[in-house]
Amino acid sequence: MLRWHSFTDGAHLEHAALNMIQDAAQTALTQRGAFHIVLAGGRTPQRVYGALKDLTTDWSAWHIYFGDERCLPPDNTERNSLMAADAWLDHLAIPPAHVHVIPAELGGEAAARAYSQTLAGVDAFDLVLLGLGEDGHTASLFPGQDWGETQTAPAALAVSNAPKPPPHRVSLSAQRLSNARQVVFLITGTAKIPAVTAWQKGDPLPAAAIKPAAGVDVLVDFAV
Template sequence: MTKQIVRRHVFEQQDALLKELFDRIGQVADDAIRQHGNFRIVLAGGRTPEALYRKLVHLDTDWEHWFIYFGDERCLPVDDPDRNDTMARSAWFNHVAIPPEKIFRIPAELGAEQGAMHYRQTIATVVNFDLVLLGIGKDGHTASLFPGNELGITTESPDVLAIKNASKQPPQRISLSASRLSRSEHVCFLATGETKSRALELWESGVDLPVSAITPVNGVDLYTDLTEKEE
């Protein structure tokens, strides 16, 4: 497996972290639209991403050229408040002019197997994403790729995995594979709050965690408010 390159960006305050990501996403979007006419971004779930999405409402950009995808989804009914697409719609999409047909939600209400099959078809024509946003769980999981489960790290792995035994509720989920998430020009991890500190320590010490399986050619950027511990 390709060695992972990690660039760490540490901020004392979450507001500063969100401002830095806000600016970076705007710049990457502008560059992508200028270079090839659209900007393809993969979204994460979680509280810090939600705060970022609320901030992105105020981004000065050409929303007409944004294409939105999701890194994972819980197998819950449409509009369930615990779904990532429900959160993103409430925090962001309802307030900007992204064309609805350019928001590609995961049909997780169909169940893990059928929903994963549909989403594989949805993203089949996307060669590389421009930017992927990912969170980190306290067990080192990212998207819905959990320790002990299939991560999809090889090029032969399906781009979208049906997850049936996640270690968090609900157990049935759908997730882009590690290999597919790695096919992006930019990958940004967000890790805030003390509950993530142990996972970051393990990750940075070389422990084999799902977050370690995301290996884009250009490396990954970790945005965190957790400083490195003194030796």
């Protein structure tokens, strides 16, 4: 089930995303005492993360994961983990042990194995944030590649031939991203309209492989 939320501009979309994160966190902390969130990369999430610094919550009960990562050194500015740290995580009292960075500097295969082990004891994520590429990719799951949709797929996949640089990456599999209480896509820019249209038509895109039981909320800053 896809629930489409259309906004007049990116600022309104980001405000709605912030509210969704806040609500999901409050529900998880009240019901389960911890909040497990998967972060997306990109400029739109970066602005949302920056706004999260002002949120009043029990940061010690947050657990941070990443939907994908580029196989680059930890201090490379293209790393999703560094972006999230600079925009948000380094400014708050989240225990370092609760920030589960993908060790992509080890190389795709080794990092995917290590992250699958990290996630082995984690139940359903409370919230997964994702973006959408112009080709319909999400996280680092690209068209024409293995998305890890089966129940036996590993939690994390090594990607060795991504069509956009760098080619070597690690991505959570579609089945692991789908194991979530809530999934929210943040999509900005009219260049994404063809991919959204293809998704709406039912084309076999990587984004369409994310199928949590509760359905998916898709936030866009254009009419759908």
